[in-house]
Amino acid sequence: MGNPLRDPQDRRLPRIPEPCALVIFGVTGDLARKKLLPAVYDLANRGLLPPGFVVVGFARRDWDHGTFEQVAYEAAKTHSRTPWREEVWARLTGNMKFVGGAFDDDAAFDRLNDTLNELRDTHGIAGNAAFYFSIPPQAFPTVLKQLARTGMADNEKCGGWRRVVVEKPFGTDLGSAKELNDLVDDVFTGQDVFRIDHYLGKETVQNIMALRFANSLFEPVWNSKYVDSVQITMAEDVGIGTRAGFYDATGTARDVFQNHLLQLLALVAMEEPTSFDAAEIRAEKLKVLRAISLPKDINAGTVRGQYLQGWVAGERAKGYLDEDGVPSDSNTETYVAVRLGIQNRRWAGVPFYIRAGKRLPRRVTEVAVLFKKAPHLPFNPADVEALGENQLVIRVQPEEGVVLKFGSKVPGTTMELRDIAMDFQYGEAFTEQSPEAYERLVLDVLIGDRTLFPDAAEVEQSWNVVDPLEEAWIGTKPEQYRSGEWGPRAADEMLAREGRHWRRA
Template sequence: MAGAFGRVGGEVLVGEAGLVAEPASLVIFGITGDLSRKKLVPAIYDLANTGQLPPDFDLVGFARDGSNLEDRLRESVIAHARTPFDPLVWKSLMTRLHVVEGSFAETTAFERLAAVLADLDCRSGKPGNYVFYLSVPPSVFATVCDQIAATGLNRPVRGWRRVVVEKPFGNDLPSSRALGAALEQVFSPDSIYRIDHYLGKETVQNILAMRFANGMFEPLWNNRHIDHVQITMAENVGVTGRAGYYDGVGAARDVIQNHLLQLLALIAMEEPVTFDAEGIAAEKVKILSATELLGPLEHTSARGQYGPGVDGGLPVPGLTDEIGFPPDSTTETFAALTVGITTRRWAGVPFYIRTGKRLARRTTEIAVTFTPPSHGSAAARVAGFSNVLVFRVQPDDGIELHIGAKRPGGGMNIQPVSLGMDFRSVFDHPAPEAYERLICDVLRGDATLFPRQDEVECSWRIIDPLLEHWAEHGRPDVYVAGSAGPASADRVLAQAGRAWRSL
């Protein structure tokens, strides 16, 4: 039956690692916020609608004002859920919704929360399994954790406790370490789930499948055959309404430190001994530890800030004209950098990473460019192009391989052609959204797709020197909204005779 909790085709939900989603209560701190309304609750609804929630699941919302919460969440689910809205599934899920009102500084509110959770366990005989989802600003992480500890909710008499935290995981290496230490004072390291929604995307997970399940690629996956790698996350939207978060953070902290360096680690890592959380994290840490900025930074990096331009035929303001941004803001909305990996496999291969707001189009991709032929047919050499393997992460997730083929007609005329696979057309059922997969994994206790603290610290070690360099060199270059970014980004690759893939 649609929406039957804990059953898929009559079988208890079991994950790839053989982990079962046990009865549990999920507490969302900040359930009325944007992330919860647009991502978390729609994902929970989709899990209910596809029968993937565990039996005896309860959702507890902690909010300052819980009035009309069910109506507000219903509107969000209709607008943002992946699966069609089913009133019966929604009604069933709402019988499992419980609200605790209060502020994060109010100890009595956490005492009420503890009483609600104890009552839910007593009603259904649940073992006391709790997930605490901190859908709140990082500035209150420590406050919430301290209150959880003060009420003893982090210390299970039976069952387990897990906490989920959203990025940013700090503002630099010292603050990241401080945040990690604060979390580990309350929860054990293996109970902390740092969520990076990019790692929940099917294309990202298919990077490992493509590399290690297909023997044809491994012999080519090294500096003898790969010329360079480009990792791009481009957005065509600006930061309207996000000044409170974005000003002073910028593109490098917001996207590169977490999402894009994680993509780099998956592309470059060695095959793990086991494909579980520990095995994959160990290999990612090795790669991130060996990754370093290539300099001189004034030539190998670029930053920009979007100015006025056009989006969809309509004029849009520049960053400093957005509400909440000061006219002298030096926050970058575009960042590009070059890194190298000091391992035998990757020595000498540059990895070019870029991200930006208000660019020509929305796309996220990893493009592995192979070394062009230096011998063989004259036609192949004259054609002057390279084979490229592209992992499309969004919006149209899939994989493309660009090769050379003879054009019909006389003569050996070679032109690039694309061999592509679109995940939506190949597989019978649609892939779950990233938050569906990741919430389900937390409930099952599978940390494979969640970065560890040492991964986060390695990423800050890479990014911090770049941010320090930029802080000493004035304002970002201004680029036209709707363009491919600042001209300085083109120079990053042009000096090596390369060019960015077009947006």
């Protein structure tokens, strides 16, 4: 079936894949237990999986099928979004397999190959299988070599389609990203590679395109003539948890700025595609990424921060250097703010301010488009003191929706103006609950729809933006901010120098 954004017929019909298998490498990990297995249940509960759908778990465990089924049952029941129905799970249980072994164990991958071959006859999957890499990136080469050795990645040999799903991070810099892309492309063909950025599966992120291109209200003012600036915020109130090993080697810029936030920027700034075909959307996003300009003075146009102990939501929070597993002299940033430009006709002169951080006052991700003030206000200055700029705010999480902020007269005998907000929330406007991001993305993988998946060129161009920043930050110490604050003071000063301030998220 076609993309539902492109073909109106598909909006009235559920998209259901062909009979196929989803092979999850690292099925015992957090991602599989908290996201993938619950997503599979939710898809089945919504009637979006074919009768012949099979889940094959692969991990270094000495389990039989019964043990795997019990672990999967507990994970799905605990983390699923839709109501629990035992009859739905019973149908899934009959379609579950487990293969135990290490990634360098030839015999284990031979058993996996035999399992997939058997499923042709028992479940009619006709060789269709997607391999989900829910594993550390350093394990990718070993698993890819095993898939190549056994022929499991060969579409012709298997008589169906074989796809691979790769989780972020896509490398740690441009060089490693290219190496990773080359490794994957050596084994799978380009159209069979799906790089997951789960932010692109969020309903509000997809709604950016609908908001812009389906409404004549917004597109005419979506340019430098009317837009003063754009702010993209990703704030988390939590710390690093148990991820010290990963996070201290990665930092905020590599963890979320290179992928989630630059993808949001690309969707907000891109030109209208000629169609909602995956290739057309990617082409427009890539143009934006290539047009990004870094601050002339990176030290003045960027801020790195690291949280100290403080208070978040009424509870004491430890500082980053006090977290378990973090070296006492670590210079890894837990906050980053960057001023970017886009050098094209639409956006020349409009600053894009991007910030992300941990241990901030609350959890929120949003895109705020701030419009220029009217060139002339025929009112008494005292009557418009409380009037700010018009804003269109796209809330990605936790409460998905759109807020339009504009000026209005205060009831009374005087012409006093004040900002008000029109607030659209998905949960109130629609009776159907938004699917979780992984539901949408797993379904798209099984159908073969690559619209919401960045390609290699996008990933590499994103590293072209981040690498110069990382190089400029070498040897520098991050600014400090207390847990529960909105980041270092230097981030406020960065905007104040240009006569602006961060929107209160």
